[in-house]
Amino acid sequence: DKRIGILTSGGDCAGLNPVIRAVVHRAIGTYGWEVLGICRSTLGLMTNPPDVTKLEIDRVDSLLTMGGTVLGTTNKGDPFAFPMADGSLCDRSHEIIDNYHKLGLDALIGIGGDGSLAILRKIAQQGGINLVGIPKTIDNDVGSTEISIGFDTAVNIATEALDRLHFTAASHSRVMILEVMGRDAGHIALNAGIAGGADVILIPEIPYTLEKVCRKIKERQVQGKNFSIVIVSEAVCTEAGDLIKKMDRFGECRLGGIGQYLAEEIAGASGAETRVTVLGHIQRGGIPSPQDRLIAAAFGVEAVDLIAAGKYDHVVTWQNRQVGCVPITEAIGQYRAVDPQDTLVKTARGLGICLGD
Numbered sequence: 001d002k003r004i005g006i007l008t009s010g011g012d013c014a015g016l017n018p019v020i021r022a023v024v025h026r027a028i029g030t031y032g033w034e035v036l037g038i039c040r041s042t043l044g045l046m047t048n049p050p051d052v053t054k055l056e057i058d059r060v061d062s063l064l065t066m067g068g069t070v071l072g073t074t075n076k077g078d079p080f081a082f083p084m085a086d087g088s089l090c091d092r093s094h095e096i097i098d099n100y101h102k103l104g105l106d107a108l109i110g111i112g113g114d115g116s117l118a119i120l121r122k123i124a125q126q127g128g129i130n131l132v133g134i135p136k137t138i139d140n141d142v143g144s145t146e147i148s149i150g151f152d153t154a155v156n157i158a159t160e161a162l163d164r165l166h167f168t169a170a171s172h173s174r175v176m177i178l179e180v181m182g183r184d185a186g187h188i189a190l191n192a193g194i195a196g197g198a199d200v201i202l203i204p205e206i207p208y209t210l211e212k213v214c215r216k217i218k219e220r221q222v223q224g225k226n227f228s229i230v231i232v233s234e235a236v237c238t239e240a241g242d243l244i245k246k247m248d249r250f251g252e253c254r255l256g257g258i259g260q261y262l263a264e265e266i267a268g269a270s271g272a273e274t275r276v277t278v279l280g281h282i283q284r285g286g287i288p289s290p291q292d293r294l295i296a297a298a299f300g301v302e303a304v305d306l307i308a309a310g311k312y313d314h315v316v317t318w319q320n321r322q323v324g325c326v327p328i329t330e331a332i333g334q335y336r337a338v339d340p341q342d343t344l345v346k347t348a349r350g351l352g353i354c355l356g357d
């Protein structure tokens with residue numbers, strides 16, 4: 001019999017609750033183990049007593065359709081340099097390790113993006129923690145897996161936003177610009193842009209010129225289409241190569257900006273009336289899509305099976321319609337940006353979508 005812990009780390013996304021549900025079903029239903037949910041990521045192991053909750057099958061059944069994470073999460077406070085009340089930074093990793101052992105945990109499932117998985121692995125290596133990782137992020141930038149939990153729902157939401165913007169664009173003869181998340185990767189913009197019929201898709205991986213973008217808008221006008229739809233990733237730079245980042249008071253978050261820049265530049269250069277929508281955290285919430293629920297189910301079951309097999313220090317993956325696993329170091333060492341040779345880039349070009357280059 002085993003006692004395992006599970007935590008969600010980093011930004012929330014749709015699909016976290018379904019993965020918690022899947023882990024509980026497999027661990028308790030199949031193996032008869034005990035599952036402790038650790039609250040607010042590693043913060044739950046930095047308190048005394050630790051902030052944990054016992055998970056049971058009948059407690060998790062309602063989680064399938066719920067966004068967010070019932071365990072809570074945080075993307076602030078690296079345990080190795082934890083911000084203290086007096087402004088100093090303190091290494092608190094040993095508290096996490098001590099509590100893992102005090103709780104009598106045999107293994108820990110950590111659900112996170114590349115940043116969180118890297119931190120969790122460092123703690124695990126230092127403290128003899130049997131860690132298995134599950135990749136989640138709307139950005140879909142974790143290496144070694146084609147899909148991370150949360151990405152599909154985010155693409156659905158961005159696509160729906162484009163569908164809606166089409167009507168206003170056409171009714172008012174406007175250029176509507178949708179700024180989407182993705183951190184440094186353009187996966188959300190590329191996928192939603194194709195699915196939502198955008199005329200221009202701008203992603204950080206493909207440098208653009210405003211001239212090409214405006215030419216596309218003009219071409220459409222000549223064809224009698226007096227409106228255009230532009231989707232842009234948050235990390236796209238200005239034409240001069242400057243990254244527009246508005247920092248919050250923690251000095252970290254991007255709060256939008258490139259959409260507004262493009263709106264002003266396009267209006268100035270083409271005379272078109274422009275409007276911007278910054279989709280923001282809408283992309284992270286809501287009901288998980290069927291695909292996110294499926295991937296969550298597959299990842300949850302596989303993670304528990306890896307523990308049963310004693311295969312730690314691995315992260316579950318999705319490749320060629322197969323669930324599998326790779327060493328965590330492999331996944332976190334291979335940041336996955338959009339490959340300019342990607343089949344979807346080719347598809348977008350084939351449809352006549354302007355990628356700005």
Ligand code: F6P
Pocket residue numbers: 011075113137138139181182183234253254284
């Ligand atoms: O990594 C997920 C993500 O949503 C990014 O796409 C975005 O840049 C960032 O997190 C926003 O972070 P926060 O929730 O701290 O504003």
